[in-house]
Amino acid sequence: MNPSKVPDIVIGRLPLYLRALTQMAQDGKEITSSQELGGELGISSAQIRKDLSQFGEFGKQGTGYNIEFLADQLKRILHLDQIWDVALIGAGDLGTAIANYGGFIDRGFRIRSVYDNDPSKIGTWAGAYEVHSVDQLEKDLRDMGIKIVMLAVPASHAQEVTERLIAADVKAILCYAPISLSVPDSVKVQYIDPVLHLQHMTFYLSK
Amino acid sequence: MNPSKVPDIVIGRLPLYLRALTQMAQDGKEITSSQELGGELGISSAQIRKDLSQFGEFGKQGTGYNIEFLADQLKRILHLDQIWDVALIGAGDLGTAIANYGGFIDRGFRIRSVYDNDPSKIGTWAGAYEVHSVDQLEKDLRDMGIKIVMLAVPASHAQEVTERLIAADVKAILCYAPISLSVPDSVKVQYIDPVLHLQHMTFYLSK
DNA sequence: CCCCTTTGTGAAAAATGTTTGCAATGCCCG
DNA sequence: CGGGCATTGCAAACATTTTTCACAAAGGGG
Structure with missing residues (x-):
């Protein structure tokens, strides 16, 4: 299916489905139905079936979906059949918390490098990662082929850093x-603002 | 305007408008237009006017919107003309980062109390907050009249804590x-999952 | 072979978003 | 003081997206 034809809101639900399926697999389940999955997530079974039908046929009538198979298919669709290297910019409280968060690797992402613009932070450690200067940011990111960045800098610096990211x-x-x-x-942005x-x-x- | 008649998606955009207006006010601006605001946020001017018209008339023809006035109105609509006390459950890395985040108070929220179930953490400090035991959680929250909670506990404990929150x-x-x-x-939930x-x-x- | 379940899907319905047009209003400038 | 210009608020029409509904087709168990 042509990616450009699938509504973005549908794409946004796929990771949710994947998360629930992964949970089910960890609980030892092998089979589920659109109804059960929907009940878990508060989404109608019809919508789940419709969403999935955009990409192919993954279930068996009368039976439902093989959890592992469907999860694998969703990972493929979302390009999660690989580990993505990610850079983290900003090693303040928030950046450090992100660096210490252990939930990325199991779900397809690996923090490759951490940056900050505060000279006193360079060389210190944010969790398992040494903090690097932003001096060579563009070159570093290009050399590592990093396409995804988590931006945890103050609002006042976010746009200027973003321009460097685009350049990289x-x-x-x-x-x-x-x-x-x-x-x-050509650049996708997602926001996290708890407030x-x-x-x-x-x-x-x-x- | 009857709250139940306004689409939830519209409500979700109001905080976005408020955030942009606050930024403009900090930059010293006094007046803006739906066009300027939309340009800032990537939303059409017609949509902004339509969203706002659900709640009243806030602008002046030929001039636009007084930023401070519109921000005040949005705060009133969102019930942000007061400070909401919030409890934080979970004082791990994430909880500590949240506790240290200074961005809540300016936007209507005050962390009132922090909880954890790990005995070794009780009495220690997460930022400016002493960590309390969850033993008396329901009573504590009720006594303080807390209606909003930030839940930063492991996934494996989230549902069980949630049931205690509902009871509180x-x-x-x-x-x-x-x-x-x-x-x-009767309980609203919002999720933050960076992955x-x-x-x-x-x-x-x-x- | 019959019954039950569940998928996949077309069609209908509902919600949401966009566009257009315009009267009313207020500011600015000559 | 008056004309020109910009902008809101609003309604209506339209387009698009999203959700829901209904059901034929298919699988599996006994």
């Missing part, structure tokens, strides 16, 4: 700073 | 664990 041919940025980055269409989520929920609260 | 009358949970929580409709975002982007990458 980075194609995907996960931005933790609470701002909107300006990038060309946005909190503010979304307070709308429904009263006090 | 918590109404909003920001879950950092990579699982889907099961909660009644989900990374996996979403790898779909568009090739290697």
Whole structure:
């Protein structure tokens, strides 16, 4: 199926399905159904079937889906049949927490290198990673062929770093700073801003 | 305007507008237009006007929007015309990073109390907060009237803690664990899972 | 072979987003 | 003071996306 024809929102649900399937596999299950999977995630079974049908036929009528097989297919679709090297920019509290997070490698990502612009941090360690200067950032990233970056720098520096990332041919940025980055269409950006989520929920609260 | 009539997706954009407006205000600007705001965020001016029109009339024809006024109105709509007390459950690497994050208070949230179930952590400090035992969690949260919790515990414990939060009358949970929580409709949940975002982007990458 | 389950899918329905047009309004400048 | 210009708020029409529905086809168990 032509990737450009599949709605982005569908793509966004695939990792969710993969996460649930992985959990099921760890629990020792071998087979599931769209209904069970949907129940787990709060999504209708029809929508799951529809989403999957965009990419092929993965189930057996009357039986359901083989969990391992479907997970493998989703990994292939999402290009997770490989480990992606990722760079982390920013070794403050947040960057250090990210560096210490052990949940990346099992799900397809490996932190390859950590950077900061604070001279006093260069050479220190953020978890298992030595902190490097950003002086050679573009060259470093190019040499390592890194296409994905986690950006954990203050909002005031995020756009300027982003421009260097674009120059380094980075194609995907996960931005933790609470701002909107300006990038060309060829670069994908996703944002993580916990406050946005909190503010979304307070709308429904009263006090 | 009846809250139940406004699409949730619209509500989700309001914090984004508020964030951009706050940034503009900090830059010393006083006036903006739907066009400028949309350019900043990658959203059409018509959509911004339409979203805002769900709640009232906030702009001046020919002029645009007074940034401070519109920001105040958005805060009111989102119930951010007050500071919300929040509890943080989990004082591991992630919890500690959250505790050290200074970006909450300016945007309407104050961490009131931090909890962990590890006896060796009780009494230690996570940033400026003393770590408390979860023994009295329900009573503590009720006594403090806490309705919002940030959940930074391992996935394996998240559901069981969630059930205690529900019992404590918590109404909003920001879950950092990579699982889907099961909660009644009266409880709002939002998720933060960085890997989900990374996996979403790898779909568009090739290697 | 019959019954039960579940998939895959076309069609319908609902939700969301975009475009267009325009009256009303307010500012700026001559 | 008045005309020109910009922008909002709004409605209507339209387009697109997303979700839901319904059911034929297929698999498996007894």
